[in-house]
Amino acid sequence: MNFQDKAKTKELSAACVRSAPPPGVVPLAMAAVGETCELAMVRGANLRQRLADMGLGLGSRFRVEAGEGKGPMVISVRGSRLILGCGMIHKIFIRLTSRDSKSGRPAASQQKGSAS
Amino acid sequence: MSAVATPPSKRAARVVALAGNPNSGKTTIFNALTGARQHVGNYPGVTVEKKEGTVKFGDDVFTVVDLPGTYSLTAFSLEEIVAGNFLIDGKPDAVVDIVDASNPERNLYLAVQLMELGAPVVLALNMSDMAREKGLSIDTKKLSALLGMPVVATVGHKGRGLEELLKAVRTICRDDPLPPKPARRVDYGREIEPHLDQLAARLAVRPACAGHARWLALKLLEGDGDTANRIRSLCPEDCGDIFRETDKLRKHLEGVFGEEIGAVLTDRRYGFIAGACAEVVSQTAEARISQSERVDRIVLNRWLGLPIFALLMFATFFLTFTLGQPLMDGIEAGFGKLGEAVAALWPAGGESRLKSLLVDGIIGGVGGVLVFLPNIMLLFLAIAFLEDSGYMARAAFVMDRLMHRIGLHGKSFIPLLIGFGCTVPAIMATRTLETRRDRLATLLVLPLMSCSARLPIYALLIPAFFPPEWQGPMLWIVYAIGIALAVAGVKLLRITLFKGESAPFVMELPPYHLPTLRGLLVHMWERSWMFLRKAGTVILGISILLWAMSVWPKPGPETMAKFERDRSAIEARKDLSGEDRRAALEKLEHEQGEAELEQSLIGRIGRGVAPALAPLGFDWKISTSLLGALAAKEIFVAQMGIVYSVGQADEESQSLREKLRENYSPLQGFCVMLFCLISMPCMATLTVVWRESGSWKWALFQAGALTALAYTLTLAVFQAGSFLGWGTR
Numbered sequence: 001m002n003f004q005d006k007a008k009t010k011e012l013s014a015a016c017v018r019s020a021p022p023p024g025v026v027p028l029a030m031a032a033v034g035e036t037c038e039l040a041m042v043r044g045a046n047l048r049q050r051l052a053d054m055g056l057g058l059g060s061r062f063r064v065e066a067g068e069g070k071g072p073m074v075i076s077v078r079g080s081r082l083i084l085g086c087g088m089i090h091k092i093f094i095r096l097t098s099r100d101s102k103s104g105r106p107a108a109s110q111q112k113g114s115a116s
Numbered sequence: 117m118s119a120v121a122t123p124p125s126k127r128a129a130r131v132v133a134l135a136g137n138p139n140s141g142k143t144t145i146f147n148a149l150t151g152a153r154q155h156v157g158n159y160p161g162v163t164v165e166k167k168e169g170t171v172k173f174g175d176d177v178f179t180v181v182d183l184p185g186t187y188s189l190t191a192f193s194l195e196e197i198v199a200g201n202f203l204i205d206g207k208p209d210a211v212v213d214i215v216d217a218s219n220p221e222r223n224l225y226l227a228v229q230l231m232e233l234g235a236p237v238v239l240a241l242n243m244s245d246m247a248r249e250k251g252l253s254i255d256t257k258k259l260s261a262l263l264g265m266p267v268v269a270t271v272g273h274k275g276r277g278l279e280e281l282l283k284a285v286r287t288i289c290r291d292d293p294l295p296p297k298p299a300r301r302v303d304y305g306r307e308i309e310p311h312l313d314q315l316a317a318r319l320a321v322r323p324a325c326a327g328h329a330r331w332l333a334l335k336l337l338e339g340d341g342d343t344a345n346r347i348r349s350l351c352p353e354d355c356g357d358i359f360r361e362t363d364k365l366r367k368h369l370e371g372v373f374g375e376e377i378g379a380v381l382t383d384r385r386y387g388f389i390a391g392a393c394a395e396v397v398s399q400t401a402e403a404r405i406s407q408s409e410r411v412d413r414i415v416l417n418r419w420l421g422l423p424i425f426a427l428l429m430f431a432t433f434f435l436t437f438t439l440g441q442p443l444m445d446g447i448e449a450g451f452g453k454l455g456e457a458v459a460a461l462w463p464a465g466g467e468s469r470l471k472s473l474l475v476d477g478i479i480g481g482v483g484g485v486l487v488f489l490p491n492i493m494l495l496f497l498a499i500a501f502l503e504d505s506g507y508m509a510r511a512a513f514v515m516d517r518l519m520h521r522i523g524l525h526g527k528s529f530i531p532l533l534i535g536f537g538c539t540v541p542a543i544m545a546t547r548t549l550e551t552r553r554d555r556l557a558t559l560l561v562l563p564l565m566s567c568s569a570r571l572p573i574y575a576l577l578i579p580a581f582f583p584p585e586w587q588g589p590m591l592w593i594v595y596a597i598g599i600a601l602a603v604a605g606v607k608l609l610r611i612t613l614f615k616g617e618s619a620p621f622v623m624e625l626p627p628y629h630l631p632t633l634r635g636l637l638v639h640m641w642e643r644s645w646m647f648l649r650k651a652g653t654v655i656l657g658i659s660i661l662l663w664a665m666s667v668w669p670k671p672g673p674e675t676m677a678k679f680e681r682d683r684s685a686i687e688a689r690k691d692l693s694g695e696d697r698r699a700a701l702e703k704l705e706h707e708q709g710e711a712e713l714e715q716s717l718i719g720r721i722g723r724g725v726a727p728a729l730a731p732l733g734f735d736w737k738i739s740t741s742l743l744g745a746l747a748a749k750e751i752f753v754a755q756m757g758i759v760y761s762v763g764q765a766d767e768e769s770q771s772l773r774e775k776l777r778e779n780y781s782p783l784q785g786f787c788v789m790l791f792c793l794i795s796m797p798c799m800a801t802l803t804v805v806w807r808e809s810g811s812w813k814w815a816l817f818q819a820g821a822l823t824a825l826a827y828t829l830t831l832a833v834f835q836a837g838s839f840l841g842w843g844t845r
Binding site: 059 | 375512
């Protein structure tokens with residue numbers, strides 16, 4: 001079917017990226033608690049849309065609240081906290097923006113996009 | 117306001133849909149609005165619960181529908197599809213979008229989509245007290261003007277703002293047709309807007325689509341298959357040009373943006389919301405680390421998370437069983453009294469089929485199940501507390517690493533936990549899992565979580581065969597075997613029937629709440645009611661059937677005549693005291709009962725299958741009792757009581773335990789428990805699996821596979837145990 005072909009193409013393009021992620025882009029699994037990151041890439045259209053609906057679109061900034069290494073993670077974005085399961089943290093790619101200490105939570109106004 | 121008289125025909129109940137994100141306090145508002153006037157049904161065709169209630173407000177009556185929580189109108193799980201369809205196709209007279217005011221940005225996303233859909237929306241800024249605590253203040257008037265919808269501040273659990281909410285709903289219901297409101301539109305930018313207008317214009321000429329042409333155009337651009345189908349079914353004429361145009365546009369725009377157009381549109385909507393929030397939300401106090409975050413530092417801690425979780429689970433089960441015990445005893449005594457009272461209606465000594473049906477069949481059967489009601493209600497109360505307080509989401513986080521290893525994710529853990537109480541509501545709880553694969557994998561292994569109905573079997577057998585110091589560990593071993601088999605089962609299903617990755621596990625971590633007593637009771641009752649319904653329907657029916665099977669056919673007339681002769685002989689003997697005579701008569705009655713059971717249908721079937729079960733160490737008496745356990749696991753105990761003719765038996769029955777000790781070895785006792793744990797789930801479970809999976813094939817598959825597994829394992833254990841001489845006499 002048409003839709004499946006499209007999904008395949010997406011997988012292929014994702015595979016291309018897989019071999020060479022853009023410089024500075026790392027899997028979420030590499031982030032440590034307290035770090036602020038920017039969402040750079042998500043593998044899988046479904047997951048990408050799901051995250052976007054929950055306020056985590058490409059380019060949004062979030063902070064890692066809990067979880068390290070292989071386990072699931074808790075991140076905070078747009079004033080709410082989300083659990084990202086074990087399976088997700090290797091499909092989500094980020095750019096590290098700061099290695100902050102205290103309150104790295106991005107305020108609403110800092111995020112991209114405006115009403116105009 | 118009320119000067120405009122509504123025509124009587126329009127007084128019929130208006131449908132008000134409650135929409136909102138999960139954890140926005142939607143259910144609290146629903147309960148506060150409708151009180152006890154609610155009922156639970158199913159949406160046609162799917163097994164998602166449909167909660168409805170009525171509210172009377174002045175002269176108006178509203179039917180309130182509590183939709184499943186959704187983050188957007190893009191559907192992922194079954195529940196979200198249902199919610200979306202109801203909003204779009206159900207055409208409710210008003211939609212109340214419940215927004216968590218302490219987290220406006222994410223929550224307003226659904227509101228913006230509803231605004232784009234053109235639904236008659238009233239926005240409820242719920243938990244406005246929490247928002248104030250967080251230092252957020254929201255200008256409701258400005259927000260109302262921005263979104264073009266009435267905005268009301270509410271505090272659901274205190275019932276504040278509900279009157280204003282209903283007033284707004286009444287007003288919006290009366291506006292018929294809706295006057296166009298000068299709402300600000302989401303501006304999708306120079307690249308998209310002209311194309312969007314173009315597509316919308318094409319749709320607008322079709323009368324069926326004219327109402328929400330822009331919305332449909334947006335959905336088509338997102339590549340939403342449901343919308344395409346909807347347009348196809350709505351428009352009688354050919355729509356090929358629209359779909360061709362859509363494909364062309366999508367390709368063009370994806371070329372321009374270098375990512376899917378759906379993501380771009382979502383981004384723009386969030387941009388719009390961010391702008392709106394900048395205008396209406398003001399941070400009046402410095403955002404500080406909330407109480408929830410402080411607690412989570414401990415609860416979600418890498419090292420402390422699991423021990424805390426284990427402790428809470430232990431507390432849950434401990435409380436369930438210790439607090440439940442006196443209540444259980446009470447119910448048991450009550451049913452015993454009821455049985456005696458009913459039996460007393462017949463003259464002493466006289467035998468009557470109706471009496472036997474009432475006392476042994478109905479009261480005995482249903483009573484045997486209702487005894488677990490306190491346990492189950494307490495367990496559900498504890499689970500409701502964990503859910504309402506927000507801990508369940510943390511438990512999902514803590515368990516995710518383990519669950520991921522076996523191929524499920526943290527969310528599957530919640531139904532598995534409920535499975536220790538009763539498999540039926542646990543299967544219903546799998547509805548929150550997003551893909552069918554995840555749901556079926558969880559559903560199929562759920563009966564291996566040893567439910568509370570199997571506890572009486574263990575409680576009868578373990579003290580009968582094992583020394584006191586081994587009784588605790590034995591119970592633990594049985595539960596652990598179930599869990600281990602469930603883990604192995606999921607692994608197996610994952611590499612055979614349900615290959616592929618599980619659905620993305622993304623879940624919101626709600627702030628901790630102190631649950632309201634009312635909410636807890638409502639949630640507990642909903643689940644307990646499912647169990648009660650099972651007791652009232654399936655188990656009642658099967659108890660009667662089993663009773664009939666164990667009564668008919670009667671032994672031949674010569675056998676009956678022999679018992680009659682013996683009875684008169686005992687009564688005629690002069691040398692017996694009253695006490696001895698009664699004992700002798702009772703013994704005779706038990707013998708007669710055993711003979712009758714042997715002749716009865718169930719006894720014959722039991723004897724029929726006994727050779728097949730003999731390699732497992734089961735004789736015909738155990739086989740017969742196992743047949744009873746098909747109806748409900750706990751019936752096994754009562755059946756054993758009947759076959760050993762010790763009269764009324766329960767799991768505390770010492771005389772039955774002695775009989776068992778005389779007749780079986782500990783190895784056989786263990787094998788019975790193993791078989792009861794694994795084999796075919798009860799009828800109620802199978803019925804629910806059938807309904808929830810949408811096919812009786814899955815129910816049959818589950819029954820067959822589990823029974824085969826039980827047979828193989830028990831066979832292996834019994835043969836190996838006999839060979840090595842473990843637990844034999």
